[in-house]
Amino acid sequence: MQMMTDAREDPGVAASPALTLGPRSGLPGLRGRVGGGRRLDPGRATAPSWARVARSLRILPVLSTLFVGCTDPPLESETTATATMPPSTMPYDPSMGGGVTGYATGGQEEPTTGPDPTTGEPPPPMCDDALKRCAYEFTYPDMGETSVEVMGSFAPDGWTKGAAMTSDGNTWRVTVPIPWDTAVQYKLRIDGSMTWIPDPNNPDQVDDGFGGYNSVLQPMTCEEFTCEAGSCAVDQEGAFDWRDAIIYFVFVDRFNNGDPGNDALTGVETAADWQGGDWAGVTAKIEEGYFNELGVNTLWLTVPMNNTSDDGLGTDGHLYSAYHGYWPTDLTQTEEHFGTLAELQALVAAAHAADLKVILDYAMNHVHVTAPVYADNPDWFNPNDNGNGGDCVCGAGCSWDGADGERCWFTDYLPDFNFSNQAARDYSVNNAIQWIKDTGADGFRLDAVKHIKIEWLTDLRARVKADIEPMSGQHFYMVGETFTGDKPTINKYVGCDKLDGQFDFPLRMQMAYNVLMRQGTMTELADFFDGNNNYYNGGAAVMSTFIGNHDIPRAIHLAEDTPVWNNQWADGKDKAWNDKPGLPGGAAAFERLGLSFTILYTTLGAPLVYYGDEVGMPGAGDPDNRRFMQWTNYSSGQSWLLGHIQDLGASRAAHPALRRGSYTRLGADADTMAYSMAGEGETVWVALNRSDAAKSVGGLPAMALKDELSGETIDGPTVMVPARSARILVAP
Template identity: 90%
Template sequence: MARLLRILPVLSLLSVIGCTDPPLESETTDSATMPPSTMPYDPSQGGGVTGYATGGQVDPTTTGDPTTGEPPPPMCDEALKRCAYEFTYPDMGETSVDVMGSFAPDGWSKGAAMTSDGTNWRVTVPVPWDTSVQYKLRIDGSMAWIPDPNNPDQIDDGFGGYNSVLQPMTCEEFTCEAASCAVTQDGGFDWRDSIIYFVFVDRFNNGDPGNDALTGVETAADWQGGDWAGVTAKIEDGYFNELGVNTLWLTVPMNNTSDDGLGTDGHMYSAYHGYWPTDLSQTEEHFGSLAELQALVAAAHAADLKVILDYAMNHVHITAPVYVDNPSWFNPNDNGNGGDCVCGAGCSWDGADGERCWFTDYLPDFDFSNQAARDYSIDNAIQWIKDTGADGFRLDAVKHIKIEWLLDLRARVKADIEPMSGQHFYMVGETFTGDKPTINKYVGCDKLDGQFDFPLRMQMAYNVLMRQGSMNELADFFDANTDYYNGGAAVMSTFIGNHDIPRAIHLAEDSPVWNNQWADGKDKAWNDKPGLPVGAAAFERLGLSFTLLYTTPGAPLVYYGDEVGMPGAGDPDNRRFMQWSNYSSGQSWLLGHIQDLGAIRAAHPALRRGSYARLGADADSLTYSMSGEGETVWVAVNRSDAGKSVGGLPGMALKDELTGEMVEGPSVMVPARSARVLVAP
């Protein structure tokens, strides 16, 4: 009996415009592959569709077929189109048959279960548009998977066996995967295309020494002179365009206190970081005037760069007029048991306490169950957008506010901002936790477009930088993570470094400075500070991490200075002033590598908008593909300190976009601590 494979007509068409909010999950974490660790908390801080031929072209998105009254076809990018295929296999007494493959992000891990009609096992699977699919059959749940015996198209799987191959195909009737809320369907900016650069303004570039003013605390925790004029200068110099980023995240723009504040480490700090706001309607005097911020945004837009403003909504400084004049808008610093309600001291960082605790005793916490307080804050956020022309927000400490604040902000943005701009306003949140359900709680079309993917960062740091566990673990994590947030519709920001953890280069050293990827690095923040690593290995490992970020779903983030592997322990040492010259050979290589990655990602839309599929993994290697937009890109990763043959690739000639070399699949030699990003020549 021959195995049958055919296209099925699609019985119902699904709309792509919009997205769905999945129900919250009951589990506490989805990080089973991550080793036990201490997780510190942040204390701060398209394709169009032609009209029907009825004597003239009409708009099928609004009218449908004028002769039959049938509903219009869906509208979506090719990367979201799916054709329905039926796999069949003769029933010879098996207890179960599953199709496992690259047709879905979790296709190799979960697969698609077939059902038997007594003669054949069958399952209909939506497969990606115009994209080859590799697959195998799993019989009776066996670990020994087999290629389809009746499909002659096979390629070496790189592990001594073969995968069956479905050749690229299109269909007249197709369904559409749920599109991200952050994807504008009418030609506007697609936030899946974003590569974000975090400009820590005070530590980046000093363009106007006239606004420098010190408070007298230790230099590492004092203002250091960076400002908006300095950022604008680097925009106009072409630094960001040459680096290959297209989105700038700027630190909080509103005016902060001039008072010092005691940190948890016993040192005094200034408000150089921007998270101690006082006058929410005025710009930070150390950064410049509103006119200078507007000039920065205008210069960025002229250079095809988007601008995201950091917005701190959880609290203000105790000297802020809004607190002095409206104390009822804030939670009392009272835990109800005779003590203060400071996060981690008197009150918990989590749960109901986490939404009312003060980060310190000089940072009053907004009570956003109070409608007047919420309205005031939302009005302020909307005014910053209108005043600056910013394209998005990075929202600080999301899990510490009432979710109603996010719902109200998104509604106001949709009503007041997007009709004027004609663009989707991107909002990404910070929830410093390894608990994926908590992160997901705040993501949805009526809330955040995405969040910073802390669980992914920690898994990558553990498996790639620190070389702990196996790359199989990372592959398993990717399988479960790719479509997790908002059912895969979120545009998460992926990263390896940020301002609340030690510089990533030190986890990549031959002997990592810290043995826990969650370490906050405060033990070396003031004394015994780490220096720049010597040799090439640490820089190559950090570069490999960026290769993974730039070739997997999400909006990758570059923390300022990480493009040259700047050293630094925990806060404030991880916020040293930007290094602009005198690079070591390792630093120069890393900078060039990230520039190359930016160019490769820009040249291949599959890397930005495609579907991820795992092709193979072992202790030290990982192979996967990104397919969509009419192309497939294959990535072969080797974390080990020696060259390694890595399989799972198609058996044909391939071009390595990183080196320009031609190689031949299904297995290729990948040098130590590196990857190959492969395309059909």
């Protein structure tokens, strides 16, 4: 469901600051004791030299956390090559926003905590000390070993799994997140043997209880840290880690028709009418193995509740049906065009049998005016009255933002729930819980969260924790939709007592600008990531990252040699009914879209694939971006993109560091960018090139590296990356 973007962007998170000396040490951002137990004191003549210290310890700047968040596209005051800002106002159009669900913001909510008035930087993200981690580089001289691992107390499984080191021919190295202000015991495991040795470069040792010694890394803190998550998750063996999710958005009515018997039409134009997709069709694709082969593991399904059979007039003069699912009438019954409750239950069962999770879209903000709950309980709804003799339709008699935003009606036929009313809130939360119990769903995508009282979210989360998770033994994932570039607004609804995360709209817009449209520089994108990953819920959020969805034009058109729209925030409505864009020819647009997916699949968060984007389907704004799924007759570019996304899914599944590791920026320039993801006992290096010519990318380790995408083995520290391409590099 679409919300208009905001008139004023958040000042944004500035690029990572230059390395500074910590207050008690001669190392960047380091306090406490390091290395062989000697206290580093810049005021003492006996302080170790930089060269000697560097051989045993390096604290590296940590540029993200274990979970992805987002920041805003840069403002003109921040960079000379700036992304286009979202428009300030736009009238509500019921043909937009999840298909006629649309909501908009013409203004801006005040941040709950504002930027520093002097620097303009946002406040530092909150993180409990128990969750903070400092990046520490272990080193060991290469003396011909075939493998070296660091085993220790730095992670819950550190003594059994450890962290594999890589060698440049002279030195073995690995960077590991170290618990904040906590002593760490460790050993080195050589060549996979059962004989483990203390670190010869670290004289601090303690008895290991078995007649030997463990090396000890003394407590340390750092100015730049990652924020380990986990407090929101179910602490039970076998519980799914939502950092591992790859989400596929199944827009049910436009996906696959498994039962022509439920294909009744409303009688409006085809693009805005029901087109026959249903749960039986989704189940068929599950059983065919389509999703497993694609490499996704989570399905997001459109709203399952029964919708009105009436049509609605959009501001563009076209009539729309409720095919999108956002005009609910009976909140207790399934949508007849999609199927029965038994068919939805069968879909979920088939998904679980195929190791797929299922997220249901849940629309809680409003109902259709014909809904019995509105007729029976009018006091549960905000009146369509602004108190000044006018209506309270969003963007007309009432504002989209502030207090009005929580009471305005999206249209005069969508009554808005008043969740200040406890009875209304209880009814809605009970309904949501019943849908979970009846279907066995694993999560919710929650619509239009900025337009509801936050108490609704906290009530739902409390009920989920009390009624659902103890029975399932699994964490119930809740991701919200807030279409804005303002981080404080997005973050307001994220927390262990609310949402696990939200859709990362600022990241999408930054990537569209820098990668698809080739505007600005890749340095801007790197700067974005520098301030990106530690923001939401202190870094503990599981944001969903994406390049396409149902409220914006198909991404392939921004990736064309000449983008169809020159603004990454464009809604594409100008071509939704006439002059519709066709499928691009050639390879370039598909390769640029593939490069964007590579970034999503090699950074933190739960990547989202909007149905059809895996083959670069064309489409302008809503409803043209919801054409029926293309299953056959792919062009060469489409076939390549499909295979590429399958390869990305396999790579992400094979390398936990891509899903749970720590991000470190390695370099960036006008057209290239490099970073590493380290954790879970491995390091993965990623080199990107958006240019139309091959480019060399440096900053990589001086060692042989295997490219996960091409299968080549190439030598660092500089590699050649083909045009509009990337390399995902691992130790061979």
